[in-house]
Amino acid sequence: MRPSLILALASQVVAAGIQLPLVLPSTSSPAESSASKALVTSEALQGDIDVKNLLERANHLYELAKLSEGEYSHPTRVIGSKGHIATIDYIYSTIASLGDYYTITNQTFDAVVGNVFESRLVLDGQVPKSASAMSLTPPTYKKQPESGPLVLVENDGCEQVDYPANVHGSIALIRRGTCTFGDKSALAGKAGAVAAVIYNSGEGSLSGTLGVPSQYHIATFGLSSEESGPYIEQLKSGKTVSASAYIDSIVEKIETVNIIAQTNGGDSENCVMLGAHSDSVAEGPGINDDGSGSLTLLEVATQLTKYGVNNCVRFGWWAGEEEGLLGSDYYVAMLSQEENAKIRLFMDYDMLASPNYANQVYDATNEANPTGSQELRDLYIEYYLSNDQNYTLIPFDGRSDYDAFIKHGIPGGGIAAGAEGVKTKEEAEMFGGTAGEWFDPCYHQLCDTVDNLNLKAWELNSKLVAHSVASFATSFKGFPERSTMQSEAHMAVSNWHGPKLVM
Known part of the structure; x- marks a missing residue:
């Protein structure tokens, strides 16, 4: 989608007499070429993650959600709302402010x-x-x-x-x-x-x-x-x-937008991709779901501009996840075989700051998913263990935006901090918190505000996101080559397509 259309969407909010908050300043000089910068390292990029920046972005996002109060009588960033239009503008303008480090491409698509x-x-x-x-x-x-x-x-x-x-x-x-x-x-x-x-x-x-x-x-x-x-x-x-x-x-039926940002540096034939969804449910502002994931991507993308990369890094902010993975489904469906093959793996980051959190890793095996998914799973496990953190494996069952990628042959995986699942006694001993309660007691509710964020979990998981980006931006050595455009192993029918049951 053209930048002018992003601005046109934002103007709908401005025309209503609402002033959009300012974006955070860029840490990158537009004139500075990424090729002249030191190669990114995991240690350096993790060190740039500051939970204060994440919290500032979360407060900013909640103000955007409040723009929908006139129509919905409460804050929300559901697709089609003023809150989501402003969220799209915030993401786009923040990346655009980073100069020539990224190329931004956007997709407008019909959604229900x-x-x-x-x-x-x-x-x-x-x-x-x-x-x-x-x-x-x-x-x-x-x-x-x-x-x-x-x-x-x-x-x-x-x-x-x-x-x-x-x-x-x-x-x-x-x-x-x-x-x-x-x-x-x-x-x-x-x-x-x-x-x-x-x-x-x-x-x-x-x-x-x-x-x-x-x-x-x-x-x-x-x-x-x-x-x-x-x-x-x-x-x-x-x-x-x-x-x-x-x-x-x-x-x-409405029109909404995916935002894609890709580094201009690095091998464009070998890209590491990561994504989060920009929308919330209609019932609430979605500051954890998935404001936490969206803002982590935005912060990592901002800090990455300090460094050079060997492989291209591509960020995706999907619209319509809460309505059934609409944005990610559309994005992958529109990829040609040639473009599909350039994505070496996809990492999904949905809900990283749940208040009653657990360190959850999708149990993505190579037997049931495109080859490379298990290697990504093991990267997350190794990170938690090396930082003296416990972890638990959760089903890789089509409930988030990785679904279309793995169905089209792209290795995938991700981490989460928990949604409506109930924390067990054993998990409370592993991670703290309260057994018998949801990992996120405000999941898909009005109380999913800034106060719903566990900053300890968010900082840890954001550093892990930074580690995953830096690792693959540096090298794919030892990571399996792409082999197919479709994953026959993962075509089994699931009861889920996104966060809602479909059968």
């Missing part, structure tokens, strides 16, 4: 964003506590309540024949499994249902996304297996269960 304003499900006169509207669900007809009998769909509701004739005009009750939530909603819509309820086939509540909008999607809820069980038994015994569904929501 949704917002549920109100929802209510009533079954047999009762309001299930676990009922929640699916992400990207359309509203009920004319945004009014719809009533009808609850009808149990056969099997997993993944074939049109699973929907009995009496589902027309009713609220369809569908079991989770086999196909995506979006497929189930569309099939129920085609069968004439006025709303759909997808109940969990396992324990606990069910919250997910319908994904890419369809003209056949209908208002859709998720429901726990525990609360759905009694209604299923009633329906199987021939009893009638009355139901009412109401959702007030919007699903709309």
Whole structure:
């Protein structure tokens, strides 16, 4: 995308009478060539990481999130919001201020964003506590309540024949499994249902996304297996269960932006790439998720300008991760085979400052992922061990922006400090903090503010990001060569695509 379009996006905020905060000053002279600088070392780049700079950037980012208060009634940086437009401008203008060290390229792409304003499900006169509207669900007809009998769909509701004739005009009750939530909603819509309820086939509540909008999607809820069980038994015994569904929501197409910055120095045929997502969920400002990752990249990119590199370093800030990895999916899909092959590996940095943190390393093995993923995993492990830090391995299951890279043959991996997972007693002994609580108790919530950041974890993980960049910017010696454009080993269907369940 042209710089003028970035400025046009920013002008939307300025036109609303809002003054954008200033970017942090550059540490690089535009006239100074990167070729004349000393080669970067891990020790030097780590030494340049100052948590005070990170915190200053976090305070800055929260002010940008507050620009969305007029539309959302609270701070947020969800794509399409003034807060996210200002975030894009902040990233772009900060990199641009670093002179000729980087070339900035940007991608404008169409994205889908949704917002549920109100929802209510009533079954047999009762309001299930676990009922929640699916992400990207359309509203009920004319945004009014719809009533009808609850009808149990056969099997997993993944074939049109699973929907009995009496589902027309009713609220369809569908079991989770086999196909995506979006497929189930569309099939129920085609069968004439006025709303759909997808109940969990396992324990606990069910919250997910319908994904890419369809003209056949209908208002859709998720429901726990525990609360759905009694209604299923009633329906199987021939009893009638009355139901009412109401959702007030919007699903709309918008235009948003990825920002890519690549060093002008270094071998452009061999690039180390790292990324983080620039957006938050609609529910909050996202200062840890993923402000911490985005700002770490921005700080590392700023400090890297002091040094020369042997291999090119490419930074990516993705839009629409929270809506289903939209930006990273688009970026990788647009790469030619030639450009794909230039990326030797991709490192994902999502949530680095969780308050109840653990040092989490994606368990990316070469058996299940492009060759080189395990070598990257081991680099992270070796760093933690060499700094007398414990670590834990977490699933490499498609929940963040590495997904498209590994599916297209690019080795990948990353670290995190934890999201909604519950810290165990053993993990509390390893990392401190509180067992039985989420790693980030403010995950996807309004309280994900500057006060939600663990600065100790953030500094440690930012230094590890710096170490990873410096290591590969210096040399790929011993790192496997690229061999394929697609990873057959990682094409298995996952229940996740980004932070939300899709099936």
